[in-house]
Amino acid sequence: MSKKLNIGLFGFGVVGQGLYDIIKTKNLNLEIVKIAIKNPEKERTLPKELFTTDRDEILNNPEINTVVELINDTDAAFEIVSRALSSGKNVVSASKKMIATYLDELIELQHKHGTSLLYEGAVCGSIPIIRNLEEYYDNELLHSISGIFNGSSNYILSKGFIEGLDYNSALKQAQDLGFAETDPTMDVGGYDAKYKLIIAAAHAYGVVIDPEDVLNIGIQNLGAKDLQYAREKNLKIKLVPVAKELDDRHVSLFVLPKFVNESEFLYNVEYEYNGVTVQAAFADQQFFFGKGAGGHPTGSAVLSDIAALRYNYAYEYKKAKGLTNLQFTNNVEINIYLRYEDEALVELLEFDHIQERFYSGDYKFVIGKINLQNLIEHADAIANGKAFIAFADQLTGVTLASAKKYEAAI
């Protein structure tokens, strides 16, 4: 029934090894024929002849019908994946940045060459969100998708809220444990969450959006006062990517820290776990929870994709092919909390409406309505000004701004 897969694996880091661990416990109709690695000097647990440093040994081998790409280099990953797809090989990838950045090209390549690219492992590790968006919600009107998509930043936030650590100590612990990179910007800056959001939005809304167009503000400027503010109100702060359909023509995407209350499922998603909330017209609220990263959880998602390739499964991008008139826009009004040092920043951001303003010694904040476009324009000023911003509302509060502003914004 299923076809035999001869796999060429690129990368043998934590996910590659996790995948190998899982595969060896199974009796599946597949074989890892060759593993391409960067560093031939590194000690390996497997026979030496399995490894190569020459990618062509996989890409030019006609017996290899499946490529599993698990490397960290975005450009190299794109080259490998596009060459594989173009030469009739199906591909499983977990490179979120690469996929989000080149999604248009990757869809086109699959279409042109009749090959399949699957990437469940790229979005929220073990949570089968892409498969569900593609297969299960394919006829659903989705009001919004949001969640906790990045385990490293969530780990740091949990350390802050549960264990009382400040941002820098929590980051240090996360780095020591391997939950965060030496340069943590991808994680704590919301980039990683943004790439995952963009991939999810392609399947949810049929829109392919350039990552450069989507705001991501992270948790780097989180301070003790922000933690205290949240605690006093029985809230937690989470780094939350949001994709929301504003009306039948507009969809908005952004990544911001968000105040989350006890009644929200995300409130209980702690440490390296991920959670995805889907608000659908008919299915109503749905929530998926699981481990967002790590060799075995991500490895299991990758294996699930590999197994699906045995049955020639391919994403159909049904919503993208459908009648969607949805356009991406940043001309959106949202309610934010801004803790700032310099009053000039408040002026610069041009709040449409300020609901709360607090000033006491070194703690100053405003809560008010702002156009997302203004945040994008002044993201550097916010970052450099050591200001902390958080989304301070429910998703229902995210609305399309007036037509006039919209025209100015596009």
Add this chain to the structure above:
Amino acid sequence: MSKKLNIGLFGFGVVGQGLYDIIKTKNLNLEIVKIAIKNPEKERTLPKELFTTDRDEILNNPEINTVVELINDTDAAFEIVSRALSSGKNVVSASKKMIATYLDELIELQHKHGTSLLYEGAVCGSIPIIRNLEEYYDNELLHSISGIFNGSSNYILSKGFIEGLDYNSALKQAQDLGFAETDPTMDVGGYDAKYKLIIAAAHAYGVVIDPEDVLNIGIQNLGAKDLQYAREKNLKIKLVPVAKELDDRHVSLFVLPKFVNESEFLYNVEYEYNGVTVQAAFADQQFFFGKGAGGHPTGSAVLSDIAALRYNYAYEYKKAKGLTNLQFTNNVEINIYLRYEDEALVELLEFDHIQERFYSGDYKFVIGKINLQNLIEHADAIANGKAFIAFADQLTGVTLASAKKYEAAI
């Protein structure tokens, strides 16, 4: 790409109407050709010629290639579904009792006639658990599946815990709102949850189990003292179906009320919502949450199945076809809380080990280890004795009993 579906619909109750509502907002390649109903006198919102009381008008119509079965009569449902599958029609059904009862036959019929029966709507309404077990966890070792599978009983429990209502008042409210039937035994007695559990276990473990062999104890005997006990310990009581792999040869299934603590996701699943917890070897803990019942949530699951039939999707029962040596057993040790009136019941149940014993006026309970088989044998005595039983442990505490007892139990 997709084939046109001409649908014959059986039943036009809340789910059938929900389905109709959803379909009319879409431009799908499908048409509801005929709707078979029981009562021709009932006022309908659709043209009269769409309806029939003669099932043959659908089953004998060669132009109808798809049957959607949403009726309440188990035997009639089985007859309709088996006739449809035998005559080349694919079927979507939401009849959990019928599916759980006749699963072996239904698998055989699909196999023999090359037809497909899908039933996502039968298990936890909008939560795509069957599809995920079948497609996504198909190569995963699943330690356990549990959750809240029945919205009516959960509604009653939430009324008790959140609003302080006693069991009878909560049941009355649930009935008034249409969340529970006039005879609520199916829901509050754990039968409905059991059927769903059996269906899920078939996809998770490849075992097809007779519902008669599986213990279900419900919440009918829940009393004020039990609520108080749970509250004092910061626990909630939920009606929880459990399927657990005990070792590589044995799987156990049961439905019992369970004490749930704050750190468990099920703790926050309230009212008519459902939640499913999957513990997998590699993917680790996963949780799915969504509306468990209602016309639109269940209708959306049914529609998702219908949409999948356009692409000739069929369950492959991969685990059942695989190498599984798993056998169902009730020879299992579990820890339970028993609130009782008559001391004789404690003797009868033959606890292997009693950890706690409490006696004060009219409130008496024991907590101890017991063999599941003993609970099954004395389920009537428990029910009639107004005793309340709850599973008082984590799933890790469910273990295979000794070999000697096992032999005696089968």
